[in-house]
Amino acid sequence: xxxxxxxxxxxxxxxIYGIFSLLIIASxxxxxxxxxxxxxxxxxxxxxxKTWWIIAGIFIFTLVLNKNLSLIFFSFVSFLALxxxxxxxxxxxxxxRVLFWAYLAIPxxxxxxxxxxxxxxxxxxxxxxxxxxxxRMFLSGETDGFLRSSGTLHWGLMITVxxxxxxAYLLALNPAGNPNGGGAGLxxxxxxxxxxxxxxxxxxxxxxxxxxAISKISPNKTLEGFIGGLLTTTLLAVALAKLLTPxxxxxxxxxxxxxxxxxxxxxxxxxxxxxxxxxxxxxTALPGHGGILDRIDSLIYTAPLFFHYIAYLYY
Amino acid sequence: xxxxxxxxxxxxxxxxxxxxVLGMNVRNLNRxxxxxxxxxxxxxxxxxxxxxxxxxxxxxxxxKIQPVxxxxxxxxxxxxxxxxLNIIRIIPINRGDAIPMEQKLKNVSVALAEGNIIILFxxxxxxxxxxxxxxxxxxxxxxxxxxxxxxxxxxxxGAGQSLPKGDWLLVPFFCDVFIGERLEWPENRESFxxxxxxxxxxxxxxxxxxxxx
Numbered sequence: 001x002x003x004x005x006x007x008x009x010x011x012x013x014x015x016i017y018g019i020f021s022l023l024i025i026a027s028x029x030x031x032x033x034x035x036x037x038x039x040x041x042x043x044x045x046x047x048x049x050k051t052w053w054i055i056a057g058i059f060i061f062t063l064v065l066n067k068n069l070s071l072i073f074f075s076f077v078s079f080l081a082l083x084x085x086x087x088x089x090x091x092x093x094x095x096x097r098v099l100f101w102a103y104l105a106i107p108x109x110x111x112x113x114x115x116x117x118x119x120x121x122x123x124x125x126x127x128x129x130x131x132x133x134x135x136r137m138f139l140s141g142e143t144d145g146f147l148r149s150s151g152t153l154h155w156g157l158m159i160t161v162x163x164x165x166x167x168a169y170l171l172a173l174n175p176a177g178n179p180n181g182g183g184a185g186l187x188x189x190x191x192x193x194x195x196x197x198x199x200x201x202x203x204x205x206x207x208x209x210x211x212x213a214i215s216k217i218s219p220n221k222t223l224e225g226f227i228g229g230l231l232t233t234t235l236l237a238v239a240l241a242k243l244l245t246p247x248x249x250x251x252x253x254x255x256x257x258x259x260x261x262x263x264x265x266x267x268x269x270x271x272x273x274x275x276x277x278x279x280x281x282x283x284t285a286l287p288g289h290g291g292i293l294d295r296i297d298s299l300i301y302t303a304p305l306f307f308h309y310i311a312y313l314y315y
Numbered sequence: 316x317x318x319x320x321x322x323x324x325x326x327x328x329x330x331x332x333x334x335x336v337l338g339m340n341v342r343n344l345n346r347x348x349x350x351x352x353x354x355x356x357x358x359x360x361x362x363x364x365x366x367x368x369x370x371x372x373x374x375x376x377x378x379k380i381q382p383v384x385x386x387x388x389x390x391x392x393x394x395x396x397x398x399x400l401n402i403i404r405i406i407p408i409n410r411g412d413a414i415p416m417e418q419k420l421k422n423v424s425v426a427l428a429e430g431n432i433i434i435l436f437x438x439x440x441x442x443x444x445x446x447x448x449x450x451x452x453x454x455x456x457x458x459x460x461x462x463x464x465x466x467x468x469x470x471x472x473g474a475g476q477s478l479p480k481g482d483w484l485l486v487p488f489f490c491d492v493f494i495g496e497r498l499e500w501p502e503n504r505e506s507f508x509x510x511x512x513x514x515x516x517x518x519x520x521x522x523x524x525x526x527x528x
Binding site: 080087089099 | 473484487523525526
């Protein structure tokens with residue numbers, strides 16, 4: 001059945017309560033901040049937190065309801081991210097139909113996850129779509145900018161669809177592999193740690209940031225922020241491992257380090273893309289955050305790396 | 316009945332299409348008047364332009380919105396004509412030269428007098444995608460006759476890529492919408508056209524979009 005509800009594990013419920021408690025605390029802090037510093041403008045912070053409520057609300061709602069709804073949610077995120085990417089980069093007029101096929105790859109990719117066909121999921125975009133799009137491109141007969149177009153299009157599909165869909169594939173893993181909440185537990189663990197890493201990096205950087213980490217690409221990234229994020233994320237990874245994952249202590253430390261470091265890299269890679277295109281934010285879809293790509297930049301790296309890490313160790 | 320069908324069409328099809336399938340980045344929405352009468356003047360590359368502009372206003376104002384559209388195109392067959400007149404609620408306009416301008420625009424002035432929101436594409440036709448063609452002077456007659464009514468220029472980018480003229484396949488791109496400050500009546504029609512032209516070009520330049528070849 002397509003819309004059968006999954007049984008909600010009690011550990012998931014605890015994690016979800018935790019997430020909403022954190023959001024309530026964040027909202028209260030932002031209200032108190034603007035109460036006690038009326039001169040300073042906290043509009044962006046408050047908008048940011050409000051958007052967090054909406055993202056977390058939809059994500060957790062679909063996660064709790066059932067797997068297919070979650071897959072639809074993730075495919076929608078992929079769609080928005082790909083659309084944002086294609087609207088930012090220069091595309092050719094003759095490629096309109098090629099781009100249509102690229103969009104079509106999204107539901108197909110998530111369908112493989114829906115039927116848990118791992119072999120197809122893992123080669124569909126890197127092999128079949130990779131070979132098909134340039135073929136469809138030469139049918140329209142335009143050779144000027146052929147390499148640039150096929151290259152940029154495939155890069156976009158890899159980050160917005162292929163990489164991101166690894167997070168969703170956690171839901172298709174054998175539930176027996178994780179007695180603590182199954183795939184949903186792992187997904188919650190991955191998303192929570194990735195986003196907390198972003199937040200804590202930002203907060204540590206604001207509080208103690210002095211040494212610029214990579215001023216050429218992203219002037220706001222500091223070494224102190226990165227290390228603060230690394231420690232926070234690793235601590236959280238250890239603390240939550242028993243609740244949501246099958247990870248042992250040493251494995252959870254490594255998972256925390258992996259997510260913190262790859263999340264940082266994902267963030268910088270998307271910053272480099274934006275810098276190349278001459279934009280500050282990738283869009284305006286998420287008030288207070290920027291565009292979709294601004295929000296999922298870290299996840300693009302953490303999702304496939306965490307997926308293969310956990311799959312290698314436990315599945 | 317038709318008003319209900321119209322609302323249904325906009326709630327179930329147009330808004331999801333414009334807000335979710337395409338997605339809009341709107342700059343300076345506050346420059347748009349909260350109510351009619353107003354003339355919204357925009358560049359025209361795609362059928363989507365009309366739907367995008369109509370989605371800028373809240374649904375409670377939907378009954379007041381009327382795009383001005385070519386009679387020869389939209390009333391060319393019965394079904395399209397019914398749809399254009401009752402669902403989109405266009406004000407048909409004759410594009411030929413035989414009729415004097417005042418008479419062509421009579422229905423538009425009537426609608427403005429009723430306090431309606433008029434959408435007008437002075438390029439006269441959907442041009443080449445993502446290119447601005449020369450504005451026709453009809454809009455300046457309208458401005459002269461309705462000097463107290465705000466005229467708001469809007470520049471749209473992305474709709475021409477999503478659904479260009481002569482193509483049926485929609486390929487979604489985010490659409491950028493730049494709303495300009497209202498135009499003041501500058502005494503004569505020539506300087507009005509110059510002013511409109513400059514305003515549109517400066518709105519177009521705000522986006523710095525790569526050329527679409």
